[in-house]
Amino acid sequence: MSCLTSGFKAEIATIVGRDYVKENDAVSAIDYGILPENLGAGIVVLPGSTEELAAVVRCCHASSVAIVTHGGRTGLVGGGISRPGEIIISTARLNRITFLSPVENVAIVEAGVTLQALQEAAGEYGLEPGIDLPSRGSATIGGMASTNAGGIAAFRYGVMRHRILGLEAVLADGSIYSDLTRVVKNTAGYDLSHLFIGSEGTLGIITRIAIKLEPRPSFTATTLFGLPSTQAALSAMQRGLKARHGQLRAAEAIWPHYFYLTSTHHNWSAADYRADHPINLLLCIGGNDDADVQSEIENIYEDVATDYPDISAVIASSKAQEKAIWALREDTDLIYRKYPGAPSYDVSVPLSEVEAYLDRCMAKLKTLDPELSPYVFGHLGDGNLHVVLNTAHDAMDGEKIRAIEEIFYTGLNALGGTFSAEHGIGSKRAQTLIAQINHGKWMLMRQLKWSLDPTNTLNPGKVLTE
Amino acid sequence: MSCLTSGFKAEIATIVGRDYVKENDAVSAIDYGILPENLGAGIVVLPGSTEELAAVVRCCHASSVAIVTHGGRTGLVGGGISRPGEIIISTARLNRITFLSPVENVAIVEAGVTLQALQEAAGEYGLEPGIDLPSRGSATIGGMASTNAGGIAAFRYGVMRHRILGLEAVLADGSIYSDLTRVVKNTAGYDLSHLFIGSEGTLGIITRIAIKLEPRPSFTATTLFGLPSTQAALSAMQRGLKARHGQLRAAEAIWPHYFYLTSTHHNWSAADYRADHPINLLLCIGGNDDADVQSEIENIYEDVATDYPDISAVIASSKAQEKAIWALREDTDLIYRKYPGAPSYDVSVPLSEVEAYLDRCMAKLKTLDPELSPYVFGHLGDGNLHVVLNTAHDAMDGEKIRAIEEIFYTGLNALGGTFSAEHGIGSKRAQTLIAQINHGKWMLMRQLKWSLDPTNTLNPGKVLTE
Numbered sequence: 001m002s003c004l005t006s007g008f009k010a011e012i013a014t015i016v017g018r019d020y021v022k023e024n025d026a027v028s029a030i031d032y033g034i035l036p037e038n039l040g041a042g043i044v045v046l047p048g049s050t051e052e053l054a055a056v057v058r059c060c061h062a063s064s065v066a067i068v069t070h071g072g073r074t075g076l077v078g079g080g081i082s083r084p085g086e087i088i089i090s091t092a093r094l095n096r097i098t099f100l101s102p103v104e105n106v107a108i109v110e111a112g113v114t115l116q117a118l119q120e121a122a123g124e125y126g127l128e129p130g131i132d133l134p135s136r137g138s139a140t141i142g143g144m145a146s147t148n149a150g151g152i153a154a155f156r157y158g159v160m161r162h163r164i165l166g167l168e169a170v171l172a173d174g175s176i177y178s179d180l181t182r183v184v185k186n187t188a189g190y191d192l193s194h195l196f197i198g199s200e201g202t203l204g205i206i207t208r209i210a211i212k213l214e215p216r217p218s219f220t221a222t223t224l225f226g227l228p229s230t231q232a233a234l235s236a237m238q239r240g241l242k243a244r245h246g247q248l249r250a251a252e253a254i255w256p257h258y259f260y261l262t263s264t265h266h267n268w269s270a271a272d273y274r275a276d277h278p279i280n281l282l283l284c285i286g287g288n289d290d291a292d293v294q295s296e297i298e299n300i301y302e303d304v305a306t307d308y309p310d311i312s313a314v315i316a317s318s319k320a321q322e323k324a325i326w327a328l329r330e331d332t333d334l335i336y337r338k339y340p341g342a343p344s345y346d347v348s349v350p351l352s353e354v355e356a357y358l359d360r361c362m363a364k365l366k367t368l369d370p371e372l373s374p375y376v377f378g379h380l381g382d383g384n385l386h387v388v389l390n391t392a393h394d395a396m397d398g399e400k401i402r403a404i405e406e407i408f409y410t411g412l413n414a415l416g417g418t419f420s421a422e423h424g425i426g427s428k429r430a431q432t433l434i435a436q437i438n439h440g441k442w443m444l445m446r447q448l449k450w451s452l453d454p455t456n457t458l459n460p461g462k463v464l465t466e
Numbered sequence: 467m468s469c470l471t472s473g474f475k476a477e478i479a480t481i482v483g484r485d486y487v488k489e490n491d492a493v494s495a496i497d498y499g500i501l502p503e504n505l506g507a508g509i510v511v512l513p514g515s516t517e518e519l520a521a522v523v524r525c526c527h528a529s530s531v532a533i534v535t536h537g538g539r540t541g542l543v544g545g546g547i548s549r550p551g552e553i554i555i556s557t558a559r560l561n562r563i564t565f566l567s568p569v570e571n572v573a574i575v576e577a578g579v580t581l582q583a584l585q586e587a588a589g590e591y592g593l594e595p596g597i598d599l600p601s602r603g604s605a606t607i608g609g610m611a612s613t614n615a616g617g618i619a620a621f622r623y624g625v626m627r628h629r630i631l632g633l634e635a636v637l638a639d640g641s642i643y644s645d646l647t648r649v650v651k652n653t654a655g656y657d658l659s660h661l662f663i664g665s666e667g668t669l670g671i672i673t674r675i676a677i678k679l680e681p682r683p684s685f686t687a688t689t690l691f692g693l694p695s696t697q698a699a700l701s702a703m704q705r706g707l708k709a710r711h712g713q714l715r716a717a718e719a720i721w722p723h724y725f726y727l728t729s730t731h732h733n734w735s736a737a738d739y740r741a742d743h744p745i746n747l748l749l750c751i752g753g754n755d756d757a758d759v760q761s762e763i764e765n766i767y768e769d770v771a772t773d774y775p776d777i778s779a780v781i782a783s784s785k786a787q788e789k790a791i792w793a794l795r796e797d798t799d800l801i802y803r804k805y806p807g808a809p810s811y812d813v814s815v816p817l818s819e820v821e822a823y824l825d826r827c828m829a830k831l832k833t834l835d836p837e838l839s840p841y842v843f844g845h846l847g848d849g850n851l852h853v854v855l856n857t858a859h860d861a862m863d864g865e866k867i868r869a870i871e872e873i874f875y876t877g878l879n880a881l882g883g884t885f886s887a888e889h890g891i892g893s894k895r896a897q898t899l900i901a902q903i904n905h906g907k908w909m910l911m912r913q914l915k916w917s918l919d920p921t922n923t924l925n926p927g928k929v930l931t932e
Contacts, residue, residue, distance in 0.1 A: 103700055103818040104849075105707075126708070150651040159651055161660075162628045166882070177906050182882035183814035184848045185616040185625055187664055187890040189899055189929060190911045194627075194660030198653055210882070215707050234569055241571075241681050242592070244754040245711060288710040348649035352569040382650045383570075416632070416648035416676070424653040433655055440643050444918075445656050451917045452910075463655060 003085045004043065008063050012045055012087070015055045020046040020093065033073025033080070033138070041068060041082035048093045050168060050176060050207040056089060057205065057457070058174030066460045069201040071143025072114060074135040076344070077426030079147065079200045079462050086460075091142050094207060097121050099182075105213045106165065106182045111142025111206050118211070127213040130157035134330045145206050148198030150422030152250050155381025159422070161197045163212050169196045169204035172453035182210040195448065200424055201459040203452045217286030220249060221297040222322045224270075225304060226277030226312030230355035233281040236304045237380055245296045246287025248381070252329045254280040255358075255376035257390070261335065262328045270314035277312060281380065282329055332388070335375050341393030343401060345408045348421035349383045357415070358385070364407045369400075384421040409436055425463045433463070469551045470509065474529050478511055478553070481521045486512040486559065499539025499546070499604070507534060507548035514559045516634060516642060516673040522555060523671065523923070524640030532926045535667040537609025538580060540601040542810070543892030545613065545666045545928050552926075557608050560673060563587050565648075571679040572631065572648045577608025577672050584677070594682040596623035600796045608672050614664030616888030618716050621847030625888070627663045629677050635662045635670035638919035648676040661914065666890055667925040669918045683752030686715060687763040688788045690736075691770060692743030692778030696821035699747045702770045703846055711762045712753025714847070718795045720746040721824075721842035723856070727801065728794045736780035743778060747846065748795055798854070801841050807859030809867060811874045814887035815849045823881070824851070830873045835866075850887040875902055891929045899929070 013021045022030065022044040032038045047053035060067050068082040070090045082088050091112035099108035102125035109118055115136040118129050133139055133151040143149075145167065150159045157163065166181035179193055196204045227233050233253055240248040254262075259280050263269070283300065287293040294315075301313050316322040335342055349357045358376065365372045371391075378385040387408065389396075396404075409419040409432065419436045420429055434442060449456075449464055479487045488496065488510040498504045513519035526533050534548040536556045548554050557578035565574035568591035575584055581602040584595050599605055599617040609615075611633065616625045623629065632647035645659055662670045693699050699719055706714040720728075725746050729735070749766065753759040760781075767779050782788040801808055815823045824842065831838045837857075844851035853874065855862075862870075875885040875898065885902045886895060900908060915922075915930055 101816075101818050103704070104816050106816070148653050148657070150653075154650050158624070158628060161657065162624060171906075175906055177910065178904060179907060180882060181814070181879075181884050182816050183850070183884060183887070184620050185814045185845075185850045185887040186884045187614050187616075187888060188884045188886040189891060189903055189907060190665050190669075190914060191614070191627065191660060191663075192907060192910055192914075194657060197657075199656050203656075238569070242754060245758070247713070288708060292711070348647070348651045350567075350570050350572070350648050352567050379651075384649070384651045413647075416646060418647050418649060418652045418654045420654040421649070421651040422653060425655060437655055438644060440637075440641055441645060441655060441658060444643065444658055447917055448656060448658075448914075451913055 004065060004087070008059070008065065011059050012056055015059065016045055016047050016052050020048065022046070031073065034076060035078060035081060037078065037081040038070065038073050039082065039088070040084065041086040041088050042084060044088045044090050046090045046093045050170065053089060053205065053207055054170045054174045054176050057170050057172070060087065061173050061455060061457050064455065066457055067205070068459055069146070069205050071112065071140030072135065072138035074139045075143070075147060075426060076423045077428040079424055079426030079459070081427050089205065091140060094142070100125070102127060104182060106210060107213055108180065108182065108208065108210045109141050110208055111140060113141050115139050115141060115144065122213050123216065126216055128216040129211060130163055130214040131160060141209055141211065142206050145197055145209055146199065146201050147424045150379070150382070150384060152252065152379060154379065155251065156248065157214060161194065164193060164197060164209055165212055166210040167193045167196060167206055168208040169206045171204050172455065172457045177204060180208060180210050184212065195452070200426065200463050202449060202463050203458065205458065217246065218288045219290040219293045220284055220286045220322070221293045222282065222284045222316040222325055223297050223301065224314050224325050224328070225281045225283065226274055227279050227281055228277065228308055228310055230279055230358070232308045233279050233380060234351055235307060236281055236283065236300065239300050239303050240283050240285065243285055243296050244299070245289065245292035246285040248283065249286040250282060250284040251379070251381040252282040253378055253380040254282070254329055257373055258375035258377045259328065261375060262331050265334055266324065266327055266331070268324055268328060273312040273314050282325055329377060335388045339390060339392045342391060343389045343393060343396060343404065345387040346421045346423040347385050347387070347408060347412060347417060347419055349385060349412070349417045350415060351383045353415050353417065354383060354385070361407050365404070368403055368407070383417065405432060413437070427462055430461070430463060430465045434465070470531060470553070474525070474531065477525050478522055481525065482511055482513050482518050486514065488512070497539070500542060501544060501547060503544065503547040504536065504539050505548065505554070506550065507552040507554050508550060510554045510556050512556045512559045516636065519555060519671065519673055520636045520640045520642050523636050523638070526553060527639050527921065527923050530921065532923055533671070534925050535612070535671050537578065537606030538601065538604035540605045541609070541613060541892060542889045543894040545890055545892030545925070547893050555671065557606060560608070566591070568593060570648060572676060573679055574646065574648065574674065574676045575607050576674055577606060579607050581605050581607060581610065588679050589682065592682055593679040595677060596629055596680040597626060607675055607677065611663055611672050611675055612665065612667050613890045616845070616848070616850060618718065618845060620845065621717065622714065623680060627660065630659060630663060630675055631678055632676040633659045633662060633672055634674040635672045637670050638921065638923045643670060646674060646676050650678065661918070666892065666929050668915060668929050669924065671924065683712065684754045685756040685759045686750055686752045686788070687759045688748065688750045688782040688791055689763050689767065690780050690791050690794070691747045691749065692740055693745050693747055694743065694774055694776055696745055696824070698774045699745050699846060700817055701773060702747055702749065702766065705766050705769050706749050706751065709751055709762050710765070711755065711758035712751040714749065715752040716748060716750040717845070717847040718748040719844055719846040720748070720795055723839055724841035724843045725794065727841060728797050731800055732790065732793055732797070734790055734794060739778040739780050748791055795843060801854045805856060805858045808857060809855045809859060809862060809870065811853040812887045812889040813851050813853070813874060813878060813883060813885055815851060815878070815883045816881060817849045819881050819883065820849060820851070827873050831870070834869055834873070849883065871898060893928050896927070896929060896931045900931070
């Protein structure tokens with residue numbers, strides 16, 4: 001499969017040990033995640049330390065072998081796709097939490113630690129990483145750093161970029177960049193960590209991360225509102241942000257078509273909750289006083305109902321009910337099982353523009369093809385909307401795909417939003433990136449790539465096409 | 467004074483208008499802030515728009531004239547020092563708040579807007595920028611962005627880098643980089659904004675910023691504790707972070723020598739508050755329920771007093787008392803009036819290392835010179851300590867200054883801290899930067915500077931020495 005020389009492979013095996021170079025059947029046995037093409041290189045190398053990883057990179061650099069780095073392979077945009085002649089470096093063995101301090105509220109983790117492993121370790125001290133994603137069981141902190149992952153809590157605690165205090169990365173020539181400060185204030189020169197965060201392994205391979213933790217509230221209260229408009233949902237969310245007791249932890253919006261899909265699949269219903277609201281809003285309040293948090297949710301309901309009398313609401317009264325409400329939002333797999341490879345869009349829209357943006361897009365879409373009725377859901381807290389079309393990927397031709405991208409993307413930059421919110425660029429959106437960002441930014445990106453990786457060793461063809 | 471050609475000056479005057487090029491007496495009339503050398507160039511240009519500023523930069527680039535950009539001139543490390551033959555670009559006329567949305571909790575401001583102006587504008591909607599500094603009346607958002615300013619709220623809301631959603635900057639060749647997204651999630655390519663944030667005007671001139679706002683609590687309660695140890699202060703702070711009601715807004719520490727200076731100067735005293743505690747801790751809780759916030763502070767006191775019976779405490783019962791407590795922490799001018807140009811240190815120390823670090827430094831300092839008894843105060847929430855020596859700058863020779871730097875800085879990186887927390891590098895700490903950061907980071911910084919500003923037009927000699 002692979003067209004690498006046996007001498008090269010022997011050298012790699014000497015560095016990491018023969019057991020940690022996987023080929024052939026051993027590769028087929030690896031879970032490829034969402035895309036079979038992830039394992040296209042046919043060879044997976046698993047270094048056991050930063051030093052081993054750096055030595056592998058030096059070896060690749062010397063032999064002009066390109067590298068694709070894998071974390072949990074949960075990426076949705078083909079950032080982990082590899083091809084014969086390249087090697088995959090997996091961070092699976094870099095899975096140690098080397099420091100976790102409840103005095104500092106800081107953890108230092110190797111790149112291959114999963115989000116869930118960190119959540120559990122931090123949870124023992126009443127702390128949490130301040131970032132959460134449905135793919136928490138597989139997604140690694142290294143992968144999340146390199147893709148600048150977002151998720152549910154971003155409106156409050158920021159995205160990965162805002163959680164990372166310091167990092168270590170291996171550069172294209174195999175040298176190690178180390179700036180593992182674990183303090184929030186650091187003006188000791190340019191903060192180069194941000195070159196590696198969000199550049200999807202194209203400028204360096206992140207190997208270790210110092211990450212900020214937050215106190216985890218002891219209690220949460222969750223409610224689902226059925227509301228008459230996005231305006232009403234934004235107003236309910238603003239009320240949540242100004243809670244007298246506790247703090248808003250999540251504000252997730254579910255539009256009708258998607259709500260219908262998940263609620264019917266899960267046989268979800270609640271007394272007096274109507275299924276036909278123009279928008280449904282999941283609000284979660286966290287705090288350290290159970291009664292306060294519950295009464296806050298009830299007060300929010302009262303306030304919202306005063307402003308918008310025609311609403312439905314259900315307040316979860318058990319963990320099971322809370323979980324059932326979350327499943328209505330998070331069970332996105334249902335769409336892809338119905339429409340394999342359904343085209344999806346991951347946009348950030350400034351909150352005051354969300355309603356007009358969606359109205360405009362939906363109208364244009366109906367004009368293009370009356371059968372299209374997308375599933376829409378997302379993080380209302382930060383304006384990140386996920387739109388998935390009710391059509392299989394194979395059912396669309398290139399021209400139609402471009403026409404739909406134009407509907408969702410055109411003008412979004414000028415609005416202060418972005419066509420790529422939290423999923424990244426990978427290979428899937430690399431052409432769109434050229435079309436959507438301004439030329440000055442594009443040129444500066446290329447300049448940085450040339451400067452840091454002149455041999456194009458690191459994840460070639462991702463983010464920036466060759 | 468200036469050695470610029472009259473042709474060059476005429477060209478600049480054509481761009482911005484004759485009234486906005488200041489020389490001679492007009493420059494002498496400008497408040498130079500903390501350092502007279504700031505105005506050393508003897509010529510100040512005040513563009514009225516990003517386009518004018520970009521045209522000035524193009525003109526400088528073509529004529530090989532270096533540029534020093536000025537905001538509020540509140541910097542403490544000589545980042546704004548200018549020399550004859552250079553020009554100063556002041557952002558004073560770029561002082562418009564062009565967007566402020568209480569739906570999005572976002573403002574877009576020009577670089578010359580002061581922090582206080584933004585605080586006041588946001589305050590009208592019950593919002594705040596999530597960053598606060600004693601120099602709020604003069605410090606500009608552009609200056610704060612370019613120096614990655616920190617301040618009081620950083621433990622909770624991060625530093626400027628974490629507040630900025632998007633920005634516009636003028637590059638060394640006078641081209642305009644524009645990425646003014648106003649959303650928190652953005653993975654549309656490398657986030658180049660972070661090259662400009664914290665690089666102190668050496669990679670680009672920030673002209674406009676989209677900044678995140680936070681709900682401002684309606685009520686605050688402030689207390690000052692006298693405590694037996696740093697350990698006790700950290701424990702009190704952790705208790706504050708886990709408040710049942712409201713949220714911790716500030717955790718500021720004042721060590722005895724500085725406490726004595728400010729409390730005697732202000733004739734401050736409170737019943738039963740002893741002046742001889744090893745550490746004093748100012749805690750502030752904010753929330754939207756007055757009674758809750760007050761009772762939370764009282765509960766924190768009860769809990770701390772249970773663990774550490776030998777404490778003093780005063781809870782402010784009026785805005786005037788609150789202000790008086792803050793003056794004990796913020797009136798740092800008292801030191802400099804007593805010891806002009808007193809050497810100061812601005813370090814970040816991981817919280818679990820603060821006590822041992824200070825003990826070690828103080829012991830070494832006493833060995834070096836028994837007369838040295840520094841003033842120590844700082845942001846305990848994030849481990850940022852400010853240390854000011856009780857000696858005038860002129861009383862120290864170079865060797866002694868280096869010996870003291872060695873005491874405060876050696877080993878700090880390895881601890882996970884940094885010798886430069888929030889004041890930046892400027893010209894004052896540029897030599898120390900070379901000594902303190904690792905060579906790989908230094909080389910990468912130079913590579914970026916060469917790549918983005920090959921003619922060394924932007925703030926030459928700052929951060930990176932030539």
